[in-house]
Amino acid sequence: MTKHKTPLSQITIAAPPGSSTSGRYPSSLPYPTAMSVYTETSSRTLLTLPGEIQNKIVGKLEPLDLLLLRATCRHFRNIIPPLNIHELLVAESSKTGMERDLYACRLCLRLRHSSHFADTMMKKGKRKLAGGGISRFCVECGLKPPPGQNGYxxxxxxxxxxxxxxxxxxxxxxxxxxxxxxxxxxxxxxxCWARTPEGQEMRRLKEARLQRELEEREQRLQRELEEREQRRRERRAERGSDAEDTDEERPAQFYPGNDGCDDWRDLFL
Ligand SMILES: [Zn+2]
Ligand SMILES: [Zn+2]
Incomplete structure (x- = not known):
């Protein structure tokens, strides 16, 4: 058995008993169809509700929801006052605040990601729910605190x-x-440290130490060269002056590539 559905535009709504000619719908106007009621309902948003109802809804919202609603448009930004630090501390400890790693700043009165805060601002007494968050501020605010406030x-x-x-x-x-x-x-x-007397002294000492190390290394390599040359002469003397020198030792080289001294050598070359 096929059941035919009546289009919404053709459905009429019976007037409430005893109110067919009075009340919301005057007798001169047709009763609203189901479609018109549907259209009216769908066009209603939070903004179209009367102010008293909006206020009641706003009054029942949690701090984090207030923040989100306040950020939606200028209207709600005007009717919802900025949250104080106590409300922000509640918001940072909400499920969303925990999941998103948000923390309250007492100076800019915002919820910000943990990356905006110094580690010490989120530890010990200033961690969430510890009560000390009331004195927490973000790095940005600490560097440039509002007038009359203390920062870093x-x-x-x-x-x-x-x-x-x-x-x-x-x-x-x-x-x-x-x-x-x-x-x-x-x-x-x-x-700035390099321009202080202590910084300049440290630099001078460092350069002197590096220079000393460089000289010691050159002397050591020179000694190795001389020792090798001496050994070569001794072998020639043992084999005779005409014997071919079969010494396969490679002559010592200054600054072989794998000597691990690239750091200090770069300063002088
Ligand atoms: Zn801040
Ligand atoms: Zn500086």
Whole structure:
């Protein structure tokens, strides 16, 4: 038995009992068809809802959902106030915040990926749910804090993913730190450190040491050459002056390619 479906445009909706000539649909207008009701419903979005209903919906959202809704359009950006650090800390500990490795910054009041924070800002008391996140800030904000806020000071070392940088105490750029004589990181970038008296002294000592090593190596190679030549003369004397020298020893060469000294030699050649 075939069941014929009636098109939506031909379905009429009966007026509610006792309201055929009053209420929402005046008697002079036709009753709405199912298709028109369907069309009206489908065109409704969150934006078309009355303001009171929007407010009620917004009031029931979690902080992370508020952030997402606020980012959808200017309207919701206007009606949803910026989240404070406490709400952001709740958002960073949500399932999505955990999965996406998001952390809250108290200065720019944003949720940002962990790569934007120093390692120390996500450890110990400042890790998620530890309560200390209220004082956390991202590297960007730490370098240029808003007026009246404290960020990083020059000379501070910042470690991100195990890589150490320094805010150079002289030029204030964020760069790799230089090392002092003991191998400790200084508060200078390598360029500025080279201009300090200690940096210049280290460079002078290094050049002197390399020069000394170079001279010692040349003397050793010269000695080896002389020893070989001496052995060759002794063999000739044993075989007679006309004997062919069958010494297959290769003469010593300065700077063979595999001597492992490319580093210091490059500085002088
Ligand atoms: Zn920030
Ligand atoms: Zn510098």
């Amino acid at each position: 000071s020059p000379g501070t070392h910042i470690t991100r993913n195990g890589v150490v940088s320094v805010i150079c105490i002289y030029c204030t750029c964020l760069a790799r730190p230089s090392q002092d004589r003991d191998g400790k990181n200084t508060q200078y970038c390598t360029g």
